[in-house]
Amino acid sequence: MEKLLIYSHVFCGVLVLALGMVNLLNRKGTASHLLIGKIYVAAMWWICLSAIFIISFYRFSGFLMVIAVLTFYSTFVGVRVLRRKKPGTEQLYDWLVAGLTAVFGVSLFGYGLYYFYIKGGFHAFALLCVIFGFITGNAALRDIQFFIKRHLTDKQWWLRQHIGAMGGSYIAATTAAAVQNGHVFFPDGDFTWTLWLLPTIIGSPIISLASKNYRKRLALKSAR
Numbered sequence: 001m002e003k004l005l006i007y008s009h010v011f012c013g014v015l016v017l018a019l020g021m022v023n024l025l026n027r028k029g030t031a032s033h034l035l036i037g038k039i040y041v042a043a044m045w046w047i048c049l050s051a052i053f054i055i056s057f058y059r060f061s062g063f064l065m066v067i068a069v070l071t072f073y074s075t076f077v078g079v080r081v082l083r084r085k086k087p088g089t090e091q092l093y094d095w096l097v098a099g100l101t102a103v104f105g106v107s108l109f110g111y112g113l114y115y116f117y118i119k120g121g122f123h124a125f126a127l128l129c130v131i132f133g134f135i136t137g138n139a140a141l142r143d144i145q146f147f148i149k150r151h152l153t154d155k156q157w158w159l160r161q162h163i164g165a166m167g168g169s170y171i172a173a174t175t176a177a178a179v180q181n182g183h184v185f186f187p188d189g190d191f192t193w194t195l196w197l198l199p200t201i202i203g204s205p206i207i208s209l210a211s212k213n214y215r216k217r218l219a220l221k222s223a224r
Helices: 002-025 031-057 062-080 092-119 124-149 157-180 192-196 198-223
Strands: none
Touching: 002 031, 002 157, 031 062, 031 157, 062 092, 062 124, 062 157, 092 124, 124 192, 157 192, 157 198, 192 198
């Protein structure tokens, strides 16, 4: 069972990396974009589920569990936001998933601070816990805040959030692939921990720019 989970996890990971890049370059809203997106999401669901099974029963890691939750939440939001474009249309499970993700993120953030304290100085693991805990908790808490306020200043908020969430899930997949092959980039292993951060540092500005450009094209198109 462990081998089946690992092999299927790796297969879906490779599939996600390939399909994500295709859809990043693909024209948005087309039939091929939607089809590839559905396959991407299905593969990502299995990546998250198999990761949780592997972590829970074979190779436990609280830190990796939170990363799996963050990956799941990014994909979940990317899909759900397309079905709740109007404020107030969120369902109970939207609240539950956001709340659980917020708990995971805040817990990891607090654990990172505690780890800094007991180590008495800088520690790479503690830094990763703080960073990913903040990213996870902040994303979920901002969604909860949106659910409560239900106020829109940008009519294309859902598009921005969709691109950001799906891009975030792709960054998570890229991060996992980089970390698992860290020996290729850093044979001595001294700076392998930086591979947890580089995909986010590089990918976040690219996703933000892509979202801004696409929304600008839509605005120009609607103005004609």
